[in-house]
Amino acid sequence: MFFLSDMLNKKLHLPKREEALPGRASPIPTASKHHVSKRPLKGPHPEGMEVAMFGLGCFWGAERLFWQTEGVWVTAVGYAGGHTPNPTYQETCTGLTGHAEVVLVVYDPKIVSYSDLLKIFWEAHDPTQGMRQGNDVGTTYRSTIYTYGDAQHQAAIASRDAYEAELKKAGRGKITTEIEAAPEFYFAEAEHQQYLAKNPYGYCGLKGTGVACAIPAAASA
Numbered sequence: 349m350f351f352l353s354d355m356l357n358k359k360l361h362l363p364k365r366e367e368a369l370p371g372r373a374s375p376i377p378t379a380s381k382h383h384v385s386k387r388p389l390k391g392p393h394p395e396g397m398e399v400a401m402f403g404l405g406c407f408w409g410a411e412r413l414f415w416q417t418e419g420v421w422v423t424a425v426g427y428a429g430g431h432t433p434n435p436t437y438q439e440t441c442t443g444l445t446g447h448a449e450v451v452l453v454v455y456d457p458k459i460v461s462y463s464d465l466l467k468i469f470w471e472a473h474d475p476t477q478g479m480r481q482g483n484d485v486g487t488t489y490r491s492t493i494y495t496y497g498d499a500q501h502q503a504a505i506a507s508r509d510a511y512e513a514e515l516k517k518a519g520r521g522k523i524t525t526e527i528e529a530a531p532e533f534y535f536a537e538a539e540h541q542q543y544l545a546k547n548p549y550g551y552c553g554l555k556g557t558g559v560a561c562a563i564p565a566a567a568s569a
Contacts (some may be wrong), residue, residue: 398455425543431445490524
């Protein structure tokens with residue numbers, strides 16, 4: 349019992365750099381093309397595309413949510429926000445890499461705005477749960493927005509504040525979403541890329557709060 353409690357404790361607290369697993373110098377193998385769109389997973393991307401990164405629990409269902417969004421060019425799942433370089437899925441699941449499961453979203457801002465993506469993000473999960481999302485428990489499943497540039501960062505903050513006010517009206521708790529400048533993104537293994545397209549009846553833990561998110565004008569990006 350002590351062992352199980354110790355492991356759970358590790359998964360609920362972010363490790364310090366010196367506590368993290370060592371990882372490796374080389375990237376782990378992944379797919380070359382998106383399973384659905386057949387577009388190159390790592391680019392090059394058409395001129396004018398922009399990039400966003402979100403973590404909202406298990407990345408399988410989260411990725412499907414974004415690749416089905418009009419204006420999204422390509423998506424990929426991976427790990428970000430921790431210390432371990434080039435981690436594996438098994439390593440991140442221990443809670444000893446510090447990474448969150450995230451989705452990298454490459455999108456055409458002429459078709460879908462960053463504000464549109466923020467609205468999808470907020471409404472698709474419960475951002476008040478800390479180091480978990482539903483039955484998925486651990487730092488890996490924390491709510492995150494990793495931003496590219498000041499405009500995205502300010503938009504994310506404004507949307508968080510507006511949504512938190514709506515959640516409060518609905519009797520929900522304080523938002524625990526981590527909003528930081530985008531760290532390095534590590535591509536997950538090939539089997540995790542577009543997982544629910546390959547396994548249509550696979551696990552999807554996405555569950556929103558039912559509270560609508562109205563993005564304020566100040567959050568446009």
